[in-house]
Amino acid sequence: MSQQTITAPAPAAGRPQPILRRSGGALLPRLLCGLTILGLWEGVVQLWAPAYVAKPTTVIAAIPKVIVDPQFLSATGHTLIAVAEGLAIALVLGTVIGLLMGRSPALERVIKHYVNGFYAMPMIVVLPLFSLWFGYSSAARLATIVFAAVFSIIMNVADGARAVPKEYLEVASSFRSTRGRTLIEIVLPAATPYLLAGFRLAAGRALIGAVVAEFFLAVGGLGYFILFNSRTYHHNEAFVGVLLLAAFGVSFELMVVWATRHFLPWYRRDEK
Amino acid sequence: MVPFSETMRRLWELVTGGEFIAQFLDSATLFLTGFFAALIVGAPLGLLLARVRSLRIGVEPYIMTLYATPMVALIPFILSLMGFGFGPKVLVVFLFAVFPVLYNTVEGARSIKPELIEVAKSYRSTEWALWRDVMLPYTLPYTMTGVRQAIGRALVGMVAAEFFLSSTGLGQLIMGASQNFDTGGVFASIFVIGIIGVALMRLGLSIEQHFARWRQ
Numbered sequence: 001m002s003q004q005t006i007t008a009p010a011p012a013a014g015r016p017q018p019i020l021r022r023s024g025g026a027l028l029p030r031l032l033c034g035l036t037i038l039g040l041w042e043g044v045v046q047l048w049a050p051a052y053v054a055k056p057t058t059v060i061a062a063i064p065k066v067i068v069d070p071q072f073l074s075a076t077g078h079t080l081i082a083v084a085e086g087l088a089i090a091l092v093l094g095t096v097i098g099l100l101m102g103r104s105p106a107l108e109r110v111i112k113h114y115v116n117g118f119y120a121m122p123m124i125v126v127l128p129l130f131s132l133w134f135g136y137s138s139a140a141r142l143a144t145i146v147f148a149a150v151f152s153i154i155m156n157v158a159d160g161a162r163a164v165p166k167e168y169l170e171v172a173s174s175f176r177s178t179r180g181r182t183l184i185e186i187v188l189p190a191a192t193p194y195l196l197a198g199f200r201l202a203a204g205r206a207l208i209g210a211v212v213a214e215f216f217l218a219v220g221g222l223g224y225f226i227l228f229n230s231r232t233y234h235h236n237e238a239f240v241g242v243l244l245l246a247a248f249g250v251s252f253e254l255m256v257v258w259a260t261r262h263f264l265p266w267y268r269r270d271e272k
Numbered sequence: 273m274v275p276f277s278e279t280m281r282r283l284w285e286l287v288t289g290g291e292f293i294a295q296f297l298d299s300a301t302l303f304l305t306g307f308f309a310a311l312i313v314g315a316p317l318g319l320l321l322a323r324v325r326s327l328r329i330g331v332e333p334y335i336m337t338l339y340a341t342p343m344v345a346l347i348p349f350i351l352s353l354m355g356f357g358f359g360p361k362v363l364v365v366f367l368f369a370v371f372p373v374l375y376n377t378v379e380g381a382r383s384i385k386p387e388l389i390e391v392a393k394s395y396r397s398t399e400w401a402l403w404r405d406v407m408l409p410y411t412l413p414y415t416m417t418g419v420r421q422a423i424g425r426a427l428v429g430m431v432a433a434e435f436f437l438s439s440t441g442l443g444q445l446i447m448g449a450s451q452n453f454d455t456g457g458v459f460a461s462i463f464v465i466g467i468i469g470v471a472l473m474r475l476g477l478s479i480e481q482h483f484a485r486w487r488q
Binding site: 026029030032033034037049053054116117118119120121122123124125126127128129131132204207208211212215216223226227230231233235238239241242245246249250252253 | 336353
């Protein structure tokens, strides 16, 4: 036993290995784990659950049917467009407010607590309120998405604007740059990595906001597609929607990671 | 819209009427049960994955995927499979909270320096001592980052469960007020949940910083 534990540890903890060997060695356990998970799921559902419950084989069987279903496609389109619109609005709004907040201590003192408060608030509590204000419409969904996304962008951009190196600002002011130009040409680029980190959070929250809003408001979209199909016991079809949402979640994440690496290769920061 | 005074008046009514306290305790029970279930499952599982390398490599991408998946999408399934009881609601809170804990613990485990384990091993450390003195202290700050995220997500999960499964607690307070077009009541409840959110986030941050001290 002790013999074995003395010789074993190096590979057990080995992180700095050549990339090729690492990814090559990773594929097999990953595949095995995936298959095990799917197998367990399939087995449990087949043994104990009612027939309508989604399981891997039936979900896979449902995929080709669902992805050509015009209802599904338009639902996906509606949700994606709403998320994109909401994120765009939140991005512009959040960047402007965040920059101002980060560079103006007076403004920061005034609105900091509100931004923090709204950020910490579980965003879905505003749904009943938005449904009263905007009605059960896609406007309420858009408002929810913006609300869900904007505060994480404000917080991160403000952090970034505060962290701009002093020398940059001094050089700018010694060349008699106006405050507006400094903000746009110095502070904004310096805060971009923070902006991306905020956007990454915001994208995830926006997606959740969209789905929750569709549940709550019964507005047509992917969330509503899932709700409707699961209520009518079409669990397999509904689950295809969940898979697509998961794919969106992951691809947002990967996109931001890729963008950070590609456009800001000089930038490294501990993940928050 | 309603004036601020109306909101405050409704808040006062809710608090003094006893309705608020009852709903708050209801929500707190749900939140704490789900959150601690997530902690009890997530943290040890994460540590286990930290030690068993092949298993960790195997499940890592799946944990990452589930971490990025909007868990709200599963609520309709939980509803139609498990109905309206307390159990399904706890499951929702659990699902919201468990992946941040798991993901961050695994992330921490990944970054353990191999030298630390090698040194421990070359001093013939037992498996138990290795866990107690190396693995646990090293991954704990990461786990606590997960705990902070999980607190926020569990709160969202709590409200989502109260909205979409059986209506109870603070969620019901909001829903009831909005169905009666009692905007003052909606604002009052949102205000309270906002305060709870801020308080919990502060708590999470201080927990995280407390455990992360040695990292600086």
